[in-house]
Structure formats: structure tokens, C-alpha cells
Amino acid sequence: MRMRLPAGVFYQTYKQDQALWPTTFVKLRMWGLLVFLFLIFPQMASPYWLSLANLVGYTILSAMGVQLLIGYTGQVTLGHAAFIATGAYTAAVLVLQYHVPYPLAFLAAMIVAGLWSVLFGLPSARVKGFYLIMTTVAAQFITVDFIITQYVSRIGERGHSFSLPPGTLSIGPWVIQSDRDIYYLMIVLVTLSVLAMTNLARTRVGRAWMAIRDHDIAAEALGIPIVRYKLLAFFMAGVFGGMAGAFWIANVFAVSPEHFTWSWSLWLVGVLLIGGLGSNYGTIFGSLFMTLVMEALRNVVTWMAPFFPSLETSFLFIKEAAFGLAIILFLLYEPNGLAYRWWQIKNYIHLWPFSYE
């Protein structure tokens, strides 16, 4: 799905051809977006919108690793919450028990989650498809429901050790306490990881991953060491997951295994299917769409609650059912996701008035 360029754009050097933002218009647009996200939005938005934005950002960060595995490498994972949990708990334990500075704990969380992910990626050397999915499901239950629930969350005194009141975490002199601080942390992380993902996909590693996704045997015949690249994909996905987890502890008052259930793993895959596989647009659109639609649904339910009092308590169930239905309908009627629709619209505009193909 290479983007068509608007009429009248010609490359004269390879440098131009390989530029991240190929035209002046794109450059302006991206800088405008960055200015909006970094300067305008956090100043204008109310705390409600900021916390919503933080949730979108957390979903993007969480889904990034899943996108890498499913969308780029073709290794389906249904247990990514395990690695997010690993990151969150590593960072929380380091900060709370050992008083490690947050940035260092953050890095450690990324590395530990990456290594833990490689451990469960090892079967990918031998099995694929459904069998690999089962391994990742096992990773989810072994990590979160057993190791973290039974052992890690009992470090220190239960109930006290993992509470993180605002102001616990600080980066140098900057103490993270308000929603706006969390927003700045989130937007920096999201920007960096989107940039990292884009560049990974454009370079040797990403191309190797995509070759494995498209046909693993052909990829091996072309000289790509598939086991090494698959494990690298698991490592990087774990690193992204650890990043999401280490960010999450800044966003909550207490870490609990209930934040990282199997439902959350499945939710992330659903987000990607709705957004679209194999592009950053998919990750971002899916996260935006699902978070905002669910929030709109919550508002409708709250609005209707005076008329139907039982609705308020059953919002979670309505949300689950709606999410399930959304996945099914998207897979049946829009299997390429929102990103594909976006790509079509953009091409239509670029090629206008000759937008037939």
C-alpha cells in the first residue's frame, strides 16, 4: 500500500526519495500536528479530555507491540497484557521497594519485559499459527494469573506496596502529578515509539519481518534467519509492552493484576483489527476509535440512566458486548480496518481530479 504522490512531485535524489516526510505539505501537516499535540491541546483541554487522551495514548503504546508482532511479523499473539504487566510491575517494584529513579526503572522495565517476551517467543521457532497463539495464551495466564497475582503482588505488605499516589514518580526535578504532566509523558512516548516503529519498518529489520509475515519459507530461502528475526520481533514487542506498562504506573493510583487481564490482551488485538493491521495509522486510529466510541457509549448510558436505573451498573457488560459486536462487524464488512479507508480517501484527494484506478 504505497502512498501515491500528488501530481507534480518528482524526486531528483535518493535522499528525497527516502525522506520520512516527502513533500512540503506533509512536512507542514506533521509539524502542525506536533504543535497541536505538544503545545495547543494540553493547554486548551480540560482534565477530562486530558485523562481521555492519556487513555488513548496508553492504548496506542500497548497496541504498538501487538502491531509489531501481528501486523508486521505475522506472529499472532493473544497474551500481550502479560508483557505490559511485566513492565508495570518491574517499574513499580524498582521504584517503590528499591527507590530507583523512575527513568532508570523505566528502562529496566522495558528490558525485563522484552526478555520475558523472548522466553515465550521461543516456541515460535518450532510452531506457528494456532499453536503459537496457544503459547501466548499460556504466557498470559502463567505470567499474570500466577506469577504476578500469587508472588509479585505480595511483595511488601499486600494493599500498601503498590499504591502510587500522584507525585511518587519524578523524572529529575520534574514531578509527575497532574493529568497534564502525565499527558506530556504520554505524548513524548507515543511520538518516540511511532517514530521508532516507522523507522523499524523502513529498514532492514522491518523488511525481514514483513518477509517472514508474507511467507516464512520463502523468507528463509532468501537468506533471512527467521528464528533470530522472530525472537527479535518478540523482544521488541516486549520492549514496547514494557514501555506501556511503565507508563501506566504513572497514570494510576495503584497497580493491580486486574489491569492486565486476558480481556485486555484480546481488546488490543481487537483494536488493531478495527484500526487496520500493518501500519501505524491502524494502531492510532483503532485506539482513538475504540476509546472514544466506548466513552461516547458511557455518556449515552449515563444520560439514559435516570430513565433506566439498571443501566448504570451494567455499563461494563454493554461495553463488552458492543466491543465483541464491533470486532465481528469490522471483520465481516471492513476487514482491512479504518487505516485502509483513510488510505483510500487520501489517494482520492491526491489523484483528484483523475482519481480513477
Added chain:
Amino acid sequence: MEFFLQLVLTGIMVGSIYALVALGWALIYKCSGVLNLAMGELTLIGAYVSLTFYEWGLPFPAALAATLAIGAVLGMLTERLFLRRLIGEPVLTVIMVTVGLSFFFRGIIELIWGTDLRVFHPPVFPQEPIRLGTLVINQVYLWSFLASLAMLGALVAFFRYTRWGLAMQAMADDEMAAMALGISPKFVYAAAWALAFMAAGVGGSLLGNINGVNIAVGYLGLLVLPAVVLGGLNSIPGAIVGGLIIGVLQNLAGGYLDRFTPGGVKDIFPLAVMTLVLLVKPYGLFGWVRIERV
């Protein structure tokens, strides 16, 4: 030794229920190639439907029969509405549709029945345990065991001796040849889903009799995945044997390993076994070894 025998016996009894649900799973996979991750929710639906009928005052066998009927209808509806359009789609798409189904079903179940633990009241089976020498068996387990054996027997007989069962076997074996012989794939897929819903329904209502009914029954339904992986995905006897082995292993782990940990070994032990099986013998005990072609 006595402790060991006791654990094995209980394991076999519980395992027979897993075997029943696993059979339903293997049936869908064999006939239509759908890897179903919504099995836990199908079990849950069965448990709640039979509980509701029982609370309305129907005797338990009648409630079970009604569950079977509703299961068959729901199974055919699910196949018709969602799965039929997905024939020939990539694995991920089909799996994620079943994941979507599981979210959808769970949301609906919680909307209708809430999340509190509900028990069959008055208890269906007598409370006092049966003694076999020194071994003690709860009557619930014994009757569940017998009921799942009966259901397993009925299903196996259905496959071996009836026209419809043979048609389903033919379709599982070679889709093209079966179609050339005039077997309708639509019928076979619908029948497979109906049977899976029915098997899961019976399994769910039996599990509900043992521990009461809440969302946790759905988790027990998920244990079919280790069972079918262990037995081999496309093998009916494998599903039965796998279910029994998983039941026994789960109880042994609960009996012997639980004291070394803060708890919870019983729940994840089957999944740990599954990971090991995947590493050593990914096609299971009875599954077909597929040869990859370029």
C-alpha cells in the same frame, strides 16, 4: 497412595466433563476448520440456561433437555449469522471473530444474569458422598461423570452409525470429495456448531452443579484448549483422552503442588502442560502431522 488415588478419581470425573466440551471443540475444528476461542462462553450459556429452567421448577433432566434444544438453535444461528461468511478466510480473521463472539456472549450473559455466584437450589444431586473402600466420591461428580459418559457415547454412536454423522465425518476428511458426493457443507457446518453448543451446554450445566454458576465456569470451559492441544487438534478420541488427562493432571497439581505456592497452581497447571506439549510434540497425541509445503 490413597490420597493419590482419590485425586486421580476426582480428576477423571472432572476430566470427563472437559472431555465432553473438548469434543464439541474438536467437532467444529474437524468439520469446518474454525479454531473456536468462544468455547468458555458456550459453556457459560449452557450453565445459565439450565440453571434458569431449573429455577423455573423443571426437573433437572427436563432442564438439561431444554438446554440441549436451545443450544442447538443458538449454534445454528451463530453459524448462519457469523461463521458462514468466513469460510476460506485467514486463520486470524476466523479466530478473532470467535473472540468477538466470546466478548459479545459474555456481555449479554452478564446483562441477563449478573455476575453473582448462583447455585442450583435445591441441590440436584444428593449431598452425602459415596464411599468406595477408603475413597470418597461426591455424588455430584459421579453423576456428572455418568452423564458425560452417556453424552460422549451418544455422540460417538452418532458419528459412527447415523447418516448425518457419517456425512460430517466425510466432510472433515475431504471437503471436495464430500461435496461431490452430494453432502451439503452448509448443513454440516450448522450441525457441527449445533452439536458443539449442545456438548458445551451439558458440560456447563454439570460444571455448574459442582461449583455453582458464575463467570468462572467460562474459565473452566477455556481448559478445553489444553485438552485439545494435548489430544491433537483434529482427533475426536484425542479430545476425550486429552480432557481426561487434563482433569487428572489438574487435580494432582492441586493436591501436590499447591502447598509449595501461595495458591492458584490448579488453574494454570493445564496451561503450563500445554506449553510443554507445544514445545515437544505440537501435534498432540493423536493429531495429524501436517507437512508444510512451499
